[in-house]
Amino acid sequence: MEIRTNYMTKNGLYDPNKIINVQGIILHSVGCAVDKAETWWDRWNKASYKSALVHGFIDAEKTVIAVPCMEQKGKAQKAYHVANDSTHNKYLGFEMCEYGGIKYTSGANWDKSNKAQVIAYAHKTYKNAVELFARLCDFHGLDPEKDGVILSHHEAHLRGMASGHADVEHIWNYADLSMAQFRKDVKAAMGGAAPTLPGVQMYRVRKSWSDVSSQIGAFENLDYAKALADKNKGFTVYDSNGRAVYANGTAVGKPQLKEDGSWGRNTTLRLQEIFNTTRDGVVSNQWAMYKARNPGLYDGWEWHSVPNGQGSELITAMQQWAGMAASDCDGEIGPATIKAIQRKMGTTQDGKFSYPSGCIKALQRWANAQA
Ligand SMILES: [Zn+2]
DSSP, X not given: OEEEEOOOTTSTTOOTTOEEEOOEEXXXXXXXXXXXXXXXXXXXXXXXXXXXXXXXXXXXXXXXXXXXXXXXXXXXXXOBSXXXXXXXXXXXXXXXXXXXXXXXXXXXXXXXXXXXXXXXXXXXXXXHHHHHHHHHHHXXXXXXXXXXXXXXXXXXXXXXXXXXOOTTHXXXXXXXXXXXXXXXXXXXXXXXXXXXXXXXXXXXXXXXSSOGGGOOEEESSHHHHHHHHHHSTTOEEEOTTSOEEEXXXXXXXXXXXXXXXXXXXXXXXXXXXXXXXXXXXXXXXXXXXXXXXOTTBOSSEEEESSOOSOOOHHHHHHXXXXXXXXXXXXXXXXXXXXXXXXXXXXXXXXXOOOSSOHHHHHHHHHHHHOO
């Protein structure tokens, strides 16, 4: 995940002279349909805005750090996110964005008609929050599993430390995510493990899997991990399960995809390898209309609001493989293409990739069985 630092110095509550001793971190979810960290930053970075201030915003792609909190061990500038001053004096606060199409009905209740998209987005911010919180705990010497160190806004409320909000559980309860698992995943991430999440394979470069401290890099893209191992004698690339996949300049085992029904960069990379197309982990030139309809298309899809007619090399190759007529092989992942892939995989032909998708699972299983 990308972490940008861009302090909201114009926010009405921003004060470099107010320094706190960091004892924990509170996680929030914004509670409305705004999916970009920058949007919040623009709204809150005004002298007239005095309602709240957080240390940063997490979205599906990145975190923007908005108030100094990783400059001095154990210290941070004060922020205001739970309407409780004694909590503000001890805790960092981060907001996670939410799916841009989420429809709130009243309070923390939302319309479940696009639940799959809300969940898919929540899984991305979860992963990014795990990574960020692991870095923060590392930096400030915090134990994420110690009682009261990491709390959701809701948990802080239940402890009488915060205003009466329901975030983050109002979404996480529907997304198979929990604060208990989050704390475990943060702890594990401090030791170099990937969060227990769908869609993401992480390749780590170490001397041995058990020698966690020897790690010199971790990448979602296997090629980057291989390149780093090539430059450092004696280092091996391991997948998320701790299986060696590359050592001494050669593959020692075939990388296995997680068979989780969610088509992200790693699935794309493996398919690009199998279909012998450009290996960049990205499905290029896709029409954004198909993004919301197919929440199983997880990550690494290049969406354009207006179709540019260029399509993707990989999808074209897959259309041919799935037996579509040459004139229909346009490189676009529309309903006809999805049906053709579903037919090829012997799964339900409804022209949609749900989340998780049985067809994508079958496709991943098929990819894992290829040479
Ligand atoms: Zn909150």
